[in-house]
Amino acid sequence: MADWVYSDVVPWWPYVFILLAGWLPTDMWRYLGVVSASRIDETGEAAxxxxxxxxxxxxxVIAQLVFFPSGALAGIPTLVRLLALAVGFAAYLASRRRILVGIVAAELVIGGWALVAALD
Structure with missing residues (x-):
């Protein structure tokens, strides 16, 4: 009986847990934000x-991903991650603050490094 696991008895339990612990609290705050948004001054101190x-x-989060990565990102050298951050930020500023342009530029740096590393 020591090997008994609740998810073995109720196989759908992890999905219920994700729903209750992940989606519900997140959406609760979103809905509260929508309801209260009309009362908040965009230029006020609270905003x-x-x-x-x-x-x-x-x-x-970005600093943690660059300096203390986990998973596949940990296999990318720190210098490449820093270069991707710098190139992405420069592209973001050069494109009049378009986030997608900055993300794509950083991804191209990492993708270029992966391509060069694969050829070696």
Whole structure:
């Protein structure tokens, strides 16, 4: 009985867990945001604080991906990841702040490195 696992008895449990722990809390905040958005001043202090926190969270995630990667990204040298970050940011600024252009530019750097590494 020591090897008993709940997901063996109820095989759909992981999907219910994903629904309850992942989707529901996320969408709850989205719906609350939609309901309360009409009452928030875009130029007010609360909006500035929210933008600052959101931007800092994105910056922290990017820094973690560049400096402390996991999975397949860990196999890419740090110098290549830093170059991809710099090229992506430069492309973002050069394209009048189009996020997709910056992402594609960074991906091209990493893809180019992968192609060169595969040829060796």
């Amino acid at each position: 500035k604080i929210a933008r600052t926190i959101a931007t800092s969270l994105v910056a922290a």
